Amino acid sequence: MTHPIPAADSPRIIPRSDHHISRANISRNALKVLYRLKDGGYQAFIVGGGVRDLLLNRQPKDFDIATDASPEQVRALFGSARIIGRRFRLVHVRFRDEIVEVATFRGLGNEDLESEDRQILNEAGRIIKDNSFGSIEEDAWRRDFTVNALYYNIADFSIWDFVGGMRDVEARRIRLIGDPETRYREDPVRMIRAVRLAAKLDLEIHPEAAAPMQRLGSLIDSVPPARLFDEFLKVFETGHALEGYRRLRQHGLFEHLFPATAAWLSGDVSQGRASGRPGGVADDHRNRFIESALAGTDRRVAEGLPVTPMFLFGVFLWGPVQDRANALRRTGQISEVQALIDAGQEITDVQIARITLPRRFSVPMREMLQLQPRFSRRQGRRAAVLLQHRRFRAAYDLLVLRTELGEVPAELAEWWMRIQTLSPDDQHREFNGGRGGGRDAQRPRPAERAV
Numbered sequence: 001m002t003h004p005i006p007a008a009d010s011p012r013i014i015p016r017s018d019h020h021i022s023r024a025n026i027s028r029n030a031l032k033v034l035y036r037l038k039d040g041g042y043q044a045f046i047v048g049g050g051v052r053d054l055l056l057n058r059q060p061k062d063f064d065i066a067t068d069a070s071p072e073q074v075r076a077l078f079g080s081a082r083i084i085g086r087r088f089r090l091v092h093v094r095f096r097d098e099i100v101e102v103a104t105f106r107g108l109g110n111e112d113l114e115s116e117d118r119q120i121l122n123e124a125g126r127i128i129k130d131n132s133f134g135s136i137e138e139d140a141w142r143r144d145f146t147v148n149a150l151y152y153n154i155a156d157f158s159i160w161d162f163v164g165g166m167r168d169v170e171a172r173r174i175r176l177i178g179d180p181e182t183r184y185r186e187d188p189v190r191m192i193r194a195v196r197l198a199a200k201l202d203l204e205i206h207p208e209a210a211a212p213m214q215r216l217g218s219l220i221d222s223v224p225p226a227r228l229f230d231e232f233l234k235v236f237e238t239g240h241a242l243e244g245y246r247r248l249r250q251h252g253l254f255e256h257l258f259p260a261t262a263a264w265l266s267g268d269v270s271q272g273r274a275s276g277r278p279g280g281v282a283d284d285h286r287n288r289f290i291e292s293a294l295a296g297t298d299r300r301v302a303e304g305l306p307v308t309p310m311f312l313f314g315v316f317l318w319g320p321v322q323d324r325a326n327a328l329r330r331t332g333q334i335s336e337v338q339a340l341i342d343a344g345q346e347i348t349d350v351q352i353a354r355i356t357l358p359r360r361f362s363v364p365m366r367e368m369l370q371l372q373p374r375f376s377r378r379q380g381r382r383a384a385v386l387l388q389h390r391r392f393r394a395a396y397d398l399l400v401l402r403t404e405l406g407e408v409p410a411e412l413a414e415w416w417m418r419i420q421t422l423s424p425d426d427q428h429r430e431f432n433g434g435r436g437g438g439r440d441a442q443r444p445r446p447a448e449r450a451v
């Protein structure tokens with residue numbers, strides 16, 4: 001077993017008078033669950049991100065509850081509870097507007113949080129025993145960071161700290177529980193999690209936690225792609241994308257998530273187009289292009305607008321796709337449009353082997369990339385059709401970002417912005433090069449297509 005051996009003594013208990021977590025900031029449903037467990041004779045704590053965020057004066061996005069009651073015992077207490085999870089069973093207590101997750105304390109018997117092999121299977125492959133429950137102390141030691149292993153006790157509103165998490169919250173730093181390298185090897189996603197939490201909460205990553213990242217980053221290469229997609233969403237679609245990206249690059253992790261993008265950013269000659277350009281200059285423009293997109297995503301999240309992972313994936317892949325398209329054009333008889341289609345497919349396939357992007361996102365993403373050359377024609381029927389395309393808006397947003405790369409004159413992006421604000425008649429006039437308009441001219445006539 002590679003886990004640190006828990007100190008055999010009891011936790012440091014921080015009484016209610018010595019911390020500022022108030023029940024007023026805990027969701028009513030979570031409180032209901034905690035009290036019901038307590039009244040049922042069980043221990044009940046809030047643990048993890050909820051406690052951490054409250055101590056840092058942030059509103060937690062949810063409250064996870066840990067208890068010594070078994071899943072069956074928890075379910076027996078709640079009419080609306082359901083046991084979920086095949087490998088580690090949790091209870092979901094459902095309320096009208098919220099699901100509260102209740103987990104039984106987990107033991108140290110297994111290293112990998114995600115691993116399936118803690119179970120003992122019978123010959124038919126059925127689970128006959130899940131011996132993963134443990135004491136609260138073991139539950140604390142198997143978590144990732146000290147700041148994530150604080151327990152808020154509903155019995156007396158104290159905080160239990162087995163691992164020095166309170167000290168680290170006060171110092172605003174992220175520290176692994178136990179030996180960082182060991183804990184990263186057990187689960188390389190912890191490196192990304194450390195960076196993400198640091199970005200989201202503006203924390204420092206303890207030097208001992210940061211040091212192994214450059215060296216161990218390549219362990220991320222073997223993390224299941226679906227898990228990396230979940231992590232991608234948490235890093236890039238929750239309002240801290242720009243900061244997360246900067247820190248991922250700083251710690252040498254970004255290149256393991258988007259290798260082609262990282263190579264393109266560094267102006268790697270093998271990637272094609274950048275050859276002959278001074279790397280620094282390329283990086284500057286290219287990085288600005290990426291960072292503008294991330295800042296835009298953060299703004300949308302802050303404003304409560306919807307965001308889709310297909311857009312940032314498209315932004316990340318745009319440079320590599322273009323490089324590849326140009327290389328294809330140099331080697332064969334292939335149109336610009338076809339080269340972009342083929343390159344989009346190739347680069348996407350390689351990237352998706354690293355981070356899953358479900359088809360409902362990858363298909364529109366490639367459409368968004370393929371539409372780019374069409375913006376250069378402002379007149380004729382194809383331009384009019386482009387404006388009606390269901391990916392127009394995303395493709396237009398990418399066009400605007402491309403001005404950062406110097407690929408698109410600002411004036412062209414402005415033209416496409418303005419046309420969106422016009423009435424259909426005026427749009428039609430624009431697509432006709434300033435001529436025509438009126439009811440009888442809603443559709444471009446054949447003769448005008450050649451303009």
Ligand code: ATP
Nearest residue numbers: 047048049050061113142143144148149187189190
């Ligand atoms: P967020 O605010 O993003 O939800 P979080 O810390 O709550 O942050 P979750 O993914 O919800 O993140 O995880 C809940 C808790 O489970 C964590 O606080 C941590 O204690 C534990 N945990 C999550 N992932 C890991 C991991 N990879 N290794 C060890 N413990 C983990």
Ligand code: MG
Nearest residue numbers: 048049050062
């Ligand atoms: Mg959480």
